[in-house]
Amino acid sequence: MKKMSEWNWSLDKIKDVKKNDFKVVSCFSCGGGSTMGFKLAGYEVIGNVEIDPSMMKLYKQNHNPKYPFEMPIQEFNRLSISKIPKEFFNIDILDGSPPCSTFSVSGKREQKWGGAFSFREGQAKQRLDDLFFDFIETADRLQPKIIVAENVVGLILGKARGYVSAIIEAFDEVGYTTQLFKLNAATMRVPQKRERVFFVCHRKDLSYPKLRLELHEQPITYGAVRTGKGRPISQESETYKRWKKRRPKDRNFGDIMKREIGRDTNFSTVIFKDQLVPNTITASSMYLRNDVPEFISNEDIIRIQTFPYDYDFMDQNVQYVCGMSVPPIMMKKIAEQIYLQWLK
Incomplete structure (x- = not known):
């Protein structure tokens, strides 16, 4: 077993x-x-x-x-x-x-x-x-x-x-x-x-x-805990347009914005890659999958934070x-x- x-x-x-x-x-x-x-x-x-x-x-x-x-x-x-x-x-x-x-x-x-x-x-x-x-x-x-x-x-x-x-x-x-x-x-x-x-x-x-x-x-990588389907990123959103401009070395939207407009901003929108250890889960940041236009799943957040899979979140936001x-x-x-x- x-x-x-x-x-x-x-x-x-x-x-x-x-x-x-x-x-x-x-x-x-x-x-x-x-x-x-x-x-x-x-x-x-x-x-x-x-x-x-x-x-x-x-x-x-x-x-x-x-x-x-x-x-x-x-x-x-x-x-x-x-x-x-x-x-x-x-x-x-x-x-x-x-x-x-x-x-x-x-x-x-x-x-x-x-x-x-x-x-x-x-x-x-x-x-x-x-x-x-x-x-x-x-x-x-x-x-x-x-x-x-x-x-x-x-x-x-x-x-x-x-x-x-x-x-x-x-x-x-x-x-x-x-x-x-x-x-x-x-x-x-x-x-x-x-x-x-x-x-x-x-x-x-x-x-x-x-x-x-x-x-x-x-260390444990994102690929080891990744599960479930994440919420799709709307193709009409600025988030999607920026996600499409990502490059292999980019870790967050700050990397993209520095390249695009010359200054660090939006670094709290983070790109998760299967081969890397996930960043800190905070109550308000955004976390996106690198290979598909999706937010990470709630199941991902629970695993990354090492909460039990049967924790009852009731009506509360899982990420918060x-x-x-x-x-x-x-x-x-x-x-x-x-x-x-x-x-x-």
């Missing part, structure tokens, strides 16, 4: 994973990408905090959390101790991906710093620059043994590096030693060149050694949910190493 690929899995598999008796609380949980990663590594995720009602609906449908908190992280931090489950205090791992899109490498990001934004209609506006410090306040209150926080790689580039120093200092002030890792999902059995920064912290009273996250697994989530297999690999090196 042919062994199934690691990215090709179902939610049913979680019940067969050997449990390790360690517990996790997830903040900014979105669709539960990191939650699924921890579960695949044997942890129990007992609760979550999520601001978006649509995402919480999805989270409940697919993960059935024991303690769901649908509210902004700031409101959670203001709850009285009596309203927070006792299991949350001194939890083994506090997980979180504080949204920091203002530190993305795209656009004039410095102009966005300090502003209040919401990711989509119906969601409360928040100062995204502050969310990491709100998360650190949560850690200070709950005093988990370990903290895992994921964020965009733009956080460690240019002027944003001062922000990283402030984060590490804030963790230190509330009693945590921090290690910073820049990781590429493509080295972790995820079919995607997704670079992300991970802050992995432990409480200072715990004598853990330096964590090593040296993962160099064989996946693009806003941590790839489960990426978090699984990190969680396995935390267990092996620190907790076992």
Whole structure:
């Protein structure tokens, strides 16, 4: 019998994973990408905090959390101790991906710093620059043994590096030693060149050694995960006209536009080629197949993000949910190493 690929899995598999008796609380949980990663590594995720009602609906449908908190992280931090489950205090791992899109490498990001934004209609506006410090306040209150926080790689580039120093200092002030890792999902059995920064912290009273996250697994190409028919590109559209002008070396429409008009633009319309590892899946970019005039399929997106094939997206956009989530297999690999090196 042919062994199934690691990215090709179902939610049913979680019940067969050997449990390790360690517990996790997830903040900014979105669709539960990191939650699924921890579960695949044997942890129990007992609760979550999520601001978006649509995402919480999805989270409940697919993960059935024991303690769901649908509210902004700031409101959670203001709850009285009596309203927070006792299991949350001194939890083994506090997980979180504080949204920091203002530190993305795209656009004039410095102009966005300090502003209040919401990711989509119906969601409360928040100062995204502050969310990491709100998360650190949560850690200070709950005093988990370990903290895992994921964020965009733009956080460690240019002027944003001062922000990283402030984060590490804030963790230190509330009693945590921090290690910073820049990781590429493509080295972790995820079919995607997704670079992300991970802050992995432990409480200072715990004598853990330096964590090593040296993962160099064989990359997976788009051709290995490609499936289903994608939505056709309308032949009347500008997208089709530009797609027709592609050349073998072009990776995105930025390459085409630079050749056509002499400047970089439209680089978020990406061309996927069977022989290459897919680019990062984001919530808003466009992804096209190179050999046929089609967008990549939803099934492609699910596989590239290593979501389970039976995940119930309900009425939500597949690309949005996946693009806003941590790839489960990426978090699984990190969680396995935390267990092996620190907790076992």
